[in-house]
Amino acid sequence: MSRRVTTTLSAAALACALVLSGCGEESAPTASTSAALSAITVEGTDAKKAPTVKVDAPVTVTKTESKVLTEGTGAAITEDDLVSIQAIILNGTDGKQAHSTWETGPVGLDLGAQDLFGSFKSQLPGKKIGSRVLITSTPADAFGEQGNPDLAMTADDPVVFVVDVVGATKVLAQAEGKAVAPKAGLPTVTMNDGKPATITVPKGAKAPAKTVVQPLITGTGPEVKAGQTVRVSYTGALLKDGSVFDSSANRPEQPYFDFAAGQGQVISGWDKSIVGQKVGSRLLLVIPPAEGYGEAGSPPKIAGTDTLVFVVDILAAY
Incomplete structure (x- = not known):
């Protein structure tokens, strides 16, 4: 990432x-x-x-x-x-x-x-x-x-x-497990092989007060524990217009991201959402500013008022 x-x-x-x-x-x-x-x-x-x-x-x-x-x-x-x-x-x-x-x-x-x-x-x-x-x-x-x-x-x-x-x-190539139908009103996701996922935001979508965690695929691997190194692939977009601001797929030489789960190395919306999930899962995360980048945002693409949408594949935890 x-x-x-x-x-x-x-x-x-x-x-x-x-x-x-x-x-x-x-x-x-x-x-x-x-x-x-x-x-x-x-x-x-x-x-x-x-x-x-x-x-x-x-x-x-x-x-x-x-x-x-x-x-x-x-x-x-x-x-x-x-x-x-x-x-x-x-x-x-x-x-x-x-x-x-x-x-x-x-x-x-x-x-x-x-x-x-x-x-x-x-x-x-x-x-x-x-x-x-x-x-x-x-x-x-x-x-x-x-x-x-x-x-x-x-x-x-x-x-x-x-x-x-x-x-x-061993690391998975992509999420593997049981597909889950997302709740109505949430952004939808289309995966594109080798390219950033397409995240479509429905009209009138409201920003949540707390992070929304919607499994799209429930993996069958072990649960991610705090302190473990987690490998994921991901795409991030803005809730206001669905525009992609970052994706691991944009780095073909290393199309994944490793971080220590629950250790404050990533935004709190990620830390709170990924610990406890099973390896192989695909998650849709809708993260409000307070659990993203706060009032400062992350210029130039992310303002302090922006709610973030991620699709995250958990490929390994070790």
């Missing part, structure tokens, strides 16, 4: 820290225990608690490798899955912990994304859901030439990850 629809993305800093890649060479997974892997000690087996990780620093990492510490019982993840992980990040040079998601909550990753760490793209596919995995990464396969000053990582620092694979899912 474009910045016209988001409110703030500062809360996504952690996710960015985990996925922005230096575009280094990806190394194949290894079953052997190298000197680098042997320099790491991981204690603790409770998935609900962060493990204790000790690094015999400095660690020399000549190629990215991994070792399964605890094998899960779930399905093996594939190279294009959307995965949910817990992770501890450590600096291989000094052994210091840079971050732990056990303090902030699981993070969603797209293993098919071009900007994902090379170390994750090469080492996580094939691992089973529920596994705890140790990864020793070259600098190039992690933060690359830019390093990560926020995590006190330089371009020369190898990186140690301890990753719990919490879950994995």
Whole structure:
């Protein structure tokens, strides 16, 4: 979704820290225990608690490798899955912990994304859901030439990850499920393959005081939970004339939008409406200014008095 629809993305800093890649060479997974892997000690087996990780620093990492510490019982993840992980990040040079998601909550990753760490793209596919995995990464396969000053990582620092694979899912191409007849008087929607949806507003349509949530398709997937990363496709239009102001279909290189549900990363009308819905659902949302962009609007297309209409397909939650 474009910045016209988001409110703030500062809360996504952690996710960015985990996925922005230096575009280094990806190394194949290894079953052997190298000197680098042997320099790491991981204690603790409770998935609900962060493990204790000790690094015999400095660690020399000549190629990215991994070792399964605890094998899960779930399905093996594939190279294009959307995965949910817990992770501890450590600096291989000094052994210091840079971050732990056990303090902030699981993070969603797209293993098919071009900007994902090379170390994750090469080492996580094939691992089973529920596994705890140790990864020793070259600098190039992690933060690359830019390093990560926020995590006190330089371009020369190898990186140690301890990753719990919490879950994995595949993304839908579009909404799938049971069609629902919308209530009379609401805008109607015509989906156009590869193009923004057509949203037709009936004459005399009145703006609601609170957001209207009308399922057009009820999905059969799991319910979206607050804090999960949600992938959607969408089209947004103005209630006053049906004119489209934004659509994920206008970005063919990435015709979807990911955000953390219920975390204030999007307008409140979205946050309130999407949490609790099932993956595969298609929603018609009619959102008044107070739950959209407020009195300030989002110039030049959205005034402070504009009510918004969205059609949203929930493609995945992870």
